[in-house]
Amino acid sequence: MNLAYRDIKHNLGRFLLTCFGLSLLLGVVLSMIGIYRGLVDDALTLVRAPNADIWVVETGTLGPFAEASRIPGNTREDIARIAGVTAAGAMNFQSVQTQRHGQELRLYVVGYELGHPGGPINIVEGRNIGRDRYEAVADLGLGVKTGETLQLGRTAFKIVGLTEGMVASGGDPLLYMTLRDSQQLQFELSPSAVRKERARGARPGSADTVNAVVAQVSANIAPETVVQDIKRWKHLAAMSQVEQETLLTQSVVDRARKQIGLFTAILLVVSAVIIALIVYTMTMDKIREIATLKLIGAPDRTIIGMVIQQSVAMGVIGFGFGALLIVNIKDYFPRRVVLQPEDGLALAGVILIVCLLSSALGVRLALKIDPASAMGG
Amino acid sequence: MTTTPQSPLIELKHISKHYGEGETRVDALRDVSLEVYPGQVIGLLGPSGSGKTTLLNIIGCIVEASSGWAKLDGDVIYDNAWMKSDLRRLRLDKVGFIFQFHNLLPFLNSMENVSVVLDLAGVPADRAKQRAQELLEYLEVGHRRDAYPAHLSGGEAQRVAIARALANNPRIILADEPTAALDSERALIVMKLLRKLAVEQDAAVLAVTHDEKIYDQFDRIFHVRDGQLVTED
Ligand SMILES: Nc1ncnc2c1ncn2[C@@H]1O[C@H](COP(=O)(O)OP(=O)(O)O)[C@@H](O)[C@H]1O
Numbered sequence: 001m002n003l004a005y006r007d008i009k010h011n012l013g014r015f016l017l018t019c020f021g022l023s024l025l026l027g028v029v030l031s032m033i034g035i036y037r038g039l040v041d042d043a044l045t046l047v048r049a050p051n052a053d054i055w056v057v058e059t060g061t062l063g064p065f066a067e068a069s070r071i072p073g074n075t076r077e078d079i080a081r082i083a084g085v086t087a088a089g090a091m092n093f094q095s096v097q098t099q100r101h102g103q104e105l106r107l108y109v110v111g112y113e114l115g116h117p118g119g120p121i122n123i124v125e126g127r128n129i130g131r132d133r134y135e136a137v138a139d140l141g142l143g144v145k146t147g148e149t150l151q152l153g154r155t156a157f158k159i160v161g162l163t164e165g166m167v168a169s170g171g172d173p174l175l176y177m178t179l180r181d182s183q184q185l186q187f188e189l190s191p192s193a194v195r196k197e198r199a200r201g202a203r204p205g206s207a208d209t210v211n212a213v214v215a216q217v218s219a220n221i222a223p224e225t226v227v228q229d230i231k232r233w234k235h236l237a238a239m240s241q242v243e244q245e246t247l248l249t250q251s252v253v254d255r256a257r258k259q260i261g262l263f264t265a266i267l268l269v270v271s272a273v274i275i276a277l278i279v280y281t282m283t284m285d286k287i288r289e290i291a292t293l294k295l296i297g298a299p300d301r302t303i304i305g306m307v308i309q310q311s312v313a314m315g316v317i318g319f320g321f322g323a324l325l326i327v328n329i330k331d332y333f334p335r336r337v338v339l340q341p342e343d344g345l346a347l348a349g350v351i352l353i354v355c356l357l358s359s360a361l362g363v364r365l366a367l368k369i370d371p372a373s374a375m376g377g
Numbered sequence: 378m379t380t381t382p383q384s385p386l387i388e389l390k391h392i393s394k395h396y397g398e399g400e401t402r403v404d405a406l407r408d409v410s411l412e413v414y415p416g417q418v419i420g421l422l423g424p425s426g427s428g429k430t431t432l433l434n435i436i437g438c439i440v441e442a443s444s445g446w447a448k449l450d451g452d453v454i455y456d457n458a459w460m461k462s463d464l465r466r467l468r469l470d471k472v473g474f475i476f477q478f479h480n481l482l483p484f485l486n487s488m489e490n491v492s493v494v495l496d497l498a499g500v501p502a503d504r505a506k507q508r509a510q511e512l513l514e515y516l517e518v519g520h521r522r523d524a525y526p527a528h529l530s531g532g533e534a535q536r537v538a539i540a541r542a543l544a545n546n547p548r549i550i551l552a553d554e555p556t557a558a559l560d561s562e563r564a565l566i567v568m569k570l571l572r573k574l575a576v577e578q579d580a581a582v583l584a585v586t587h588d589e590k591i592y593d594q595f596d597r598i599f600h601v602r603d604g605q606l607v608t609e610d
Pocket residue numbers: 396397403404405423424425426427428429430431432
């Protein structure tokens with residue numbers, strides 16, 4: 001006869017309510033981890049999309065994401081000529097805010113050269129950009145449809161295709177357009193500013209600047225040797241894809257990781273305290289029953305088993321509910337929540353340990369209960 | 378009534394018990410000696426605080442005496458200190474308790490409240506169930522086997538508790554005001570039942586009571602006053 005189970009069954013409503021409360025807490029812990037994973041994933045989406053081996057940026061900078069980087073537009077041709085480089089493409093990146101149906105829309109514009117690396121991937125609807133001007137591929141996260149026109153600055157862009165899951169490290173959905181369009185968007189001045197410049201006698205500034213050049217090298221050449229080659233140009237810096245990813249994880253994600261890590265740790269401590277308190281009160285509520293059990297001759301292991309089993313059952317059910325909850329609502333989060341089975345397992349392990357440690361408090365109490373206290377009133 | 382040549386089931390010599398020390402010292406029992414033989418039903422009478430519960434607790438190995446000597450069913454269990462390590466096992470096998478308030482486990486039904494002690498003693502589940510059923514029927518609460526304690530009347534609960542106390546065929550039955558929660562008619566039924574058990578199973582019954590109507594159910598009555606036993610025949 002399993003006493004832990006019988007006791008739970010007898011107070012099922014209360015037990016389930018407790019488990020439900022715990023599941024909300026554990027759900028939050030799990031979503032924190034998922035949010036962090038999503039953050040890392042999102043941050044790397046943009047940098048992985050061009051399938052580059054090398055990033056060429058302005059000398060002395062860690063561009064184009066961690067720092068601003070500006071290099072001449074013709075850099076791509078110089079890079080493409082280096083031995084071992086199979087393809088290269090110039091790229092522009094900028095955050096843009098616009099309005100659509102009266103709503104503010106934040107997006108991250110990626111400009112690339114047609115026929116060169118850097119274009120959109122994961123196109124789930126429509127087609128890629130086919131013309132050099134005024135076409136764009138947007139991410140589903142932006143909420144626009146194919147065929148729709150989107151007004152950016154003074155230019156209207158026709159959305160010809162949609163990608164899925166393409167976001168910048170800040171979580172803003174990506175909008176791909178040709179380099180020329182994005183340069184115009186970046187450098188065009190308002191009409192009044194242009195008139196003022198003209199009046200000053202200045203020529204319209206050179207807009208042929210890009211933020212980075214991505215390059216792919218042939219498989220039999222180490223990217224590092226090409227990186228060394230590029231560094232001979234005094235105005236350029238270069239880093240391999242691995243370096244770029246590490247940089248991004250460190251500079252962009254590291255603070256978020258510490259923040260979320262700390263928060264997760266705090267939540268875990270809170271969960272542990274709460275579980276310990278619940279187990280303690282569950283034991284307190286059973287003092288008389290435990291005294292009776294001791295009196296009729298139940299050994300300590302029966303009583304310890306009862307406390308531990310209930311505590312673990314609570315943890316398992318609470319975690320199960322919590323995981324189920326988050327799996328079902330994760331897509332409604334404003335940012336991506338990535339739930340990895342190994343994270344779930346790790347948390348389950350931690351919760352199990354927490355439950356066992358927490359039951360120690362209850363067990364201590366249970367063992368101290370004097371069987372004589374069951375006698376009399 | 379029953380004078381048997383057998384050796385006593387309960388034997389206490391010069392048992393004393395005090396709680397606390399110095400200013401707060403309470404002498405609950407002073408130099409108590411007692412012998413109870415198989416088949417005997419002993420009544421304990423006395424005002425509140427006189428030491429009756431303490432005496433039962435010492436015999437039931439729930440409370441350790443301060444000094445003296447005690448033997449239960451042939452085993453010396455106390456000689457100025459515990460002489461046995463597994464007191465709970467001893468309790469499980471040899472002692473049945475009936476409390477003033479029934480003390481049934483609220484999360485088990487009547488049947489399980491009885492079979493749990495058999496289960497703890499290692500009796501296989503089906504045999505435990507069968508024996509529990511028999512005991513409940515014997516105590517005329519067989520029809521309440523699936524009811525939980527909260528749904529039992531005072532008398533029914535007390536009879537389930539008695540069934541539990543008897544489940545492992547203990548030779549020593551300790552009852553602390555077993556009839557206090559019952560009306561006198563039911564109290565008499567319960568006492569007669571304990572009598573019957575003592576005779577049929579060769580057990581010793583030691584019961585605390587205030588109920589004058591059941592005095593004639595006892596073979597002997599001891600009065601407890603200030604922690605001392607006074608015989609009255
Ligand atoms: N655990 C205890 N700690 C201190 N004093 C106690 C304890 N149990 C009983 N006593 C004291 O011992 C005396 C005898 O108590 P008890 O055996 O319960 O008497 P009765 O059952 O006859 O009412 C009382 O004075 C009581 O206050």
